[in-house]
Amino acid sequence: MGNCGYHGSGQGKRTVFIWVGNSATQCPGQCAWPFHQPIYGPQAKPLGAPNGDVGADGMVVNIASLLAGVVTNPYGNGYYQGPAEAPLEAASACAGLYGKGAYPGYAGELLVDSITGASYNAHGTNGRTYLLPGLFDPNKSACSTIV
Template structure:
């Protein structure tokens, strides 16, 4: 559902995101086993966005049934912090200054959101209510945050790894979706090998 009227305004707190995610506005009602996703546009500011996070996941408890519901929020960073939340499709704000990759769908903000959404989805599935999978007790990283900045084999700080390139658009990707759409998805931690697993 699209909230074009900005019913909560353009400056949101984490609590407002959680409330909005579990409201009937987002859809899905009170169904169990669903993950509600909130995507904010580039002109919406969320507390902590760009400074410490590009999105988040969490859960709330329904007041009527007591059921827990998982949710994800991801912000569009194209005008606020593309060097932080849309890397490697934008020059990084710190670290090695390698040239940015071409976004596979031609939109740095949206392609950056896909990366963040994919990582948060993996973390939500493995740790929906904060008591699921973490890398270990001393490094409480989830399956995607443990592999930050890794998208292909051979990745190292400032280099996303060996990726496929669409020779028509120049876009870098490692996954294909419906209708030939191309995406860049983050690596996730394989708990068996304790290494970051990439698609390519």
């Protein structure tokens, strides 16, 4: 209940895993932001969830963030910034940054569905839209977002 999710590895470090909680019931102000009112910081109106479900869309953000971490730092000794005891990984180094001009409390310039008002930055199959987190780009030494 204290995390939006985490990744780790099994014994012998031959397997890796991701665990993600239900963003609608587990700290929604942190785990489902920007689709839910934040726990702290600027209290702007939450964004519309791309698929109409705050919890599920929040989980997509968390899964995408953790996938980036498990790919770049699967065993805790791969790519990260800062101390190994509290690493900032590819996505956690860019927490809350989803579009151009983002800063803490503002997700950035995003695409908006003209019918539903939902915010997104990525297109999936069957017309689905998603909000995916920014990732740290070591070539630019900066966070990069899709839009």
